[in-house]
Amino acid sequence: MNWDDLRIIAAVRDEGTYAGASARLRIDETTVGRRLARIERSLGLRLFEAADGVRRPTRQCEMVLAHVQAMSAHADEIGRIRESLPGPVxxxxxxxxxxxxxxxxxxxxxxxxxxxxxxxxxxxxxxxxxxxxxxxxxxxxxxxxxxxxxxxxxxLAEVRLYFFEPINVGAGGPVTCAYPDELEGIPEMQFLRARRIRARCVTDNVRVIRTLIQSYQAAGVLPEYGSAELLADRRLRATLLPKRRDxxxxxxxxxxxxxxxxxxxxxxxxxxxxxxxxx
CATH class of the missing domain: 3.40.190.10 (Periplasmic binding protein-like II)
Known part of the structure; x- marks a missing residue:
């Protein structure tokens, strides 16, 4: 069922004619008749009977309208909830x-x-x-x-980026982390390419890169957010990249x-x- 359809039932009952319901709801009179017929088919009920040029609700219609009235009251209450809350909703x-x-x-x-x-x-x-x-x-x-x-x-912002690498590392140097090839245009990848650093761990997950860096056996580029601990860690060297991430x-x-x-x-x-x- 559709709330607009239920409003049509109530309007026809209150106004007594399709024309009156049409004027009240500001929709075409033929649309009122067509949608009411569709509702009756859907419910398998006859909602109105014509008598002396007036549409009178059947007993089944009155039962439906009792629920419509309750729904209308609930809709009003919902509207008042919005009004009672401060600020945007x-x-x-x-x-x-x-x-x-x-x-x-x-x-x-x-x-x-x-x-x-x-x-x-x-x-x-x-x-x-x-x-x-x-x-x-x-x-x-x-x-x-x-x-x-x-x-x-x-x-929205320009985010600073840092290249983190361990100050002390074993033979062979740190394992360098990089992002996938489809992200080759980002500042992080441009920095690594300019340094001719070969990536040995590829991921788009910054948490994976951060975890590897915290092992003091890996290096990689991370955004400033989420890097406060790394920046304060004296066992790591942090190099600010010349470019920021938009x-x-x-x-x-x-x-x-x-x-x-x-x-x-x-x-x-x-x-x-x-x-x-x-x-």
Whole structure:
């Protein structure tokens, strides 16, 4: 059943004619008749009888309308919930890599949600890009700028990158970690190529690279977020890369002016600003 269809039943009962229901609901009179006939077929019930030019509800219709009235009351209550909550209200799906969600967003989500009780965030984490054309997410954080797409795109941040290597290592030197060939255009890979460093461990998972570096037998490039312990470790040498990694924000076009979306975008920008400031 469809809520709009149920509203038609109530309008015909209240107005007594298709024309009256049409004017009340601001839809075509023939549409009222067609949709009411469809409802009757679906329910297997006759809802109205014509008498003296007026559509009078049958006993079965009155039973249906009792439920419609209850549903209408519940809908009003739901509306009042929105009014009772301070700030923006909504549910937003944010797609990002695991590292961004774990290291940048999650540590700062609790405070944001606490001061915005009407908001719900759903984190979608994957190394694969969501398909915005299929509405798989409302916002997405990407580490490479998309070539094209039917969405709003803006630069979210520029992230510092560090090459970590052990100060003391055994014969043969450290095992160097790198990203897959399809990411050859990113600053991390450009740095390794410029140094003519041959990668012996290939992964797109920064946690794997970080774990290997913490063994003091491996080297690799990591973003600043999630690297505080490595930067403070005196057994490691950290070299700041000359180039930063651009971070891009994608937003569904129809949500650009939505209050909940705007609040969330401001929060996302604040998250990456905190990272750049070492907060």
């Amino acid at each position: 909504g549910r937003l799906r944010i797609a990002s890599t695991n590292a961004v969600a774990e290291e940048v967003l999650a540590p700062r989500a609790n405070e944001f949600l606490r001061v915005n009780p009407g908001l719900t965030l759903q984190f979608l984490t994957s190394s694969d890009n969501v398909k915005f054309s299929r509405w798989e997410a409302d916002l997405a954080i990407r580490l490479r700028k998309p070539d094209k797409g039917d969405f709003a795109i803006s630069k 971070v891009w924000l994608l937003v569904q076009n129809h949500l650009k002016r939505d209050a909940a979306t705007r609040a969330t975008i401001d929060w996302l920008r604040g998250c990456f600003h905190d990272v750049s400031q070492g907060a």
